[in-house]
Amino acid sequence: MTAVVEKPVRPAVPTEAGGARAAVFALALFETRRLLTRPPVVIAFLVYLGWTVWRGGKDWDGYPALQDVDRATQGAPMLVGLAVLLSVNHAALRSRRHGTEQHFAVLALPPWRRTVAHALSVVAAALLTAVCVAAQFGREALRPGAIGRGSVAELLVGPLIVLLSGLVGLLMAQLVRSAIAAPLTVVFFLLLFLFFTGGPSDGATRWLMPVVGEASSTTLPSDLLGRPAAWHALYLAGLALCAGMVAVLVAGGRKPVVMAGAAGAVAMTLVGGVAQAGGDSTGLARARERATVHPEQVQSCARRDGSTYCAFPEWGPRVADWAGVVDRVRSLAGGGAHGQDVVVRQRVEARYGLSGDGALRPLERPHEVTVGTRWGGNRVPEFSAAVAGVLVAGNEKASTSMCDGRMVTVMWLALGRESDPVAALRRVRLDDSVTGSALVLQPTDGMYMTAAQTEVLRELLDRPRGEVTARVKSHWAELTEPKVTAARAARLLGVKAPEGDDKCLD
Secondary structure, three states: OOOOOOOOOOOOOOOOHHHHHHHHHHHHHHHHHHHHOOHHHHHHHHHHHHHHHHHOOOOOOOOOEHHHHHHHOOOOHHHHHHHHHHHHHHHHOHHHHHOOHHHHHHOOOOHHHHHHHHHHHHHHHHHHHHHHHHHHHHHHHOOOOOEOOOOHHHHHHHHHHHHHHHHHHHHHHHHOOOOOHHHHHHHHHHHHHHHHHOOOOOOHHHHHOOOOOOOOOOOOOHHHOOOOHHHHHHHHHHHHHHHHHHHHHHOOOOOHHHHHHHHHHHHHHHHHHHHHOOOOOHHHHHHHHHHHHOHHHOOEEEEEOOEEEEEOHHHHHHHHHHHHHHHHHHHHOOHHHHHOOOEEEEOOOOOOOOOOOOOOOOOOOOOEEEEOOOOOOOHHHHHHHHHHHHHHHOOHHHHHOOOOOHHHHHHHHHHOOOOOHHHHHHHHEOOOOOOOOEEEOOOOOOEEEOHHHHHHHHHHHOOOHHHHHHHHHHOHHHHOOOOOOHHHHHHHHOOOOOOOOOOOOO
């Protein structure tokens, strides 16, 4: 039994270079049309667009930081990439499946030029993905309250994933002339992705994957991210070009330009791969340490109505929102707290980068309040609670260790001006409850509410705001006295005595 080795069939009619190029582009246009109308690709783009539209404007906080938004554009294009991989592989094997390979001998295009046409169709799919990514990022960037800076290199990851996937599918069609190869490649990629994402999030090997996620939900200043996004984009571009050039070489393309392109692609991949694994520089580590331990050295401060607001450079536009919360809380307070000036200090734990979440310790300086780098949603009542705690207890450290009836006053100040105070109470508590005991969240350590304190607060929230505000101001000294009980606070505020437990946790 003898093995039959298939050799590329040379075209019977020689053509000029210009005519061959025109034929390649004509075939590329045809294959692009077919690729973009293939059911898997159409479905993948529809799912991508539907997911993007549905998710748009539904992030947890509501005020996007663009240095986080650019990374959020990278996951969905992976679905498009898998669909393009399968479809390009299927298209490249079309003549093999239909038994028409021998008929291509009469055409002006040799197999390697037909492979170039298929590769160009993948470029069109990547460009369409780039348009989708730009629209997704642009929509978030135009939202009111958006801050920060996005990275072009991070935005390129999605289109490059589609380009890489399609060219890998084309390469598989040249190496393994079987329709089962592409689905097996997809399964292999999925298993590889699960393996790497399940490993250590700070390892250098994770940058070998197309998409590199982060374990932390913290928003950092863009100059402290430390992600080698540009090198990673170069690495992905090099991998994609390697796959395309090798596919052309296997198909018979031996021209100097192809050989040079393959060598250049290998160099790009190596340079990008090595550079992206270099880790954080000493200068970046020092900058993160300074921003965490001594934020005042890198922040600018502004004064509004006597209070001082200090923020990292990108968060300057957020000062007005913070000042509005402080004014609302102070308007409900009595005694000296009604006109008490505070210092709002933006703080972040940046020493670990985006590889983990670090807790912020409460400040001990008088009337200084912490605010984080995220805003909107639950972050607003959490900041209100922090401001109220400082106005009542004097500093953050004292407010987090406070465990008496003063919590009723603190939570009234935090929620009394909300349009739906009960919903805000639910959002600010760790267990999303409005009854019983619970931990109240704020930018630093939480504050504890007993069941009795919750009962009294609920009674206050159901009463007219003006009536409760007047009682709070007239009995301010008694309500803010250490060791005051929830029952005593209830009598002073004119509501029934609570029946729940008023014991605090250690």
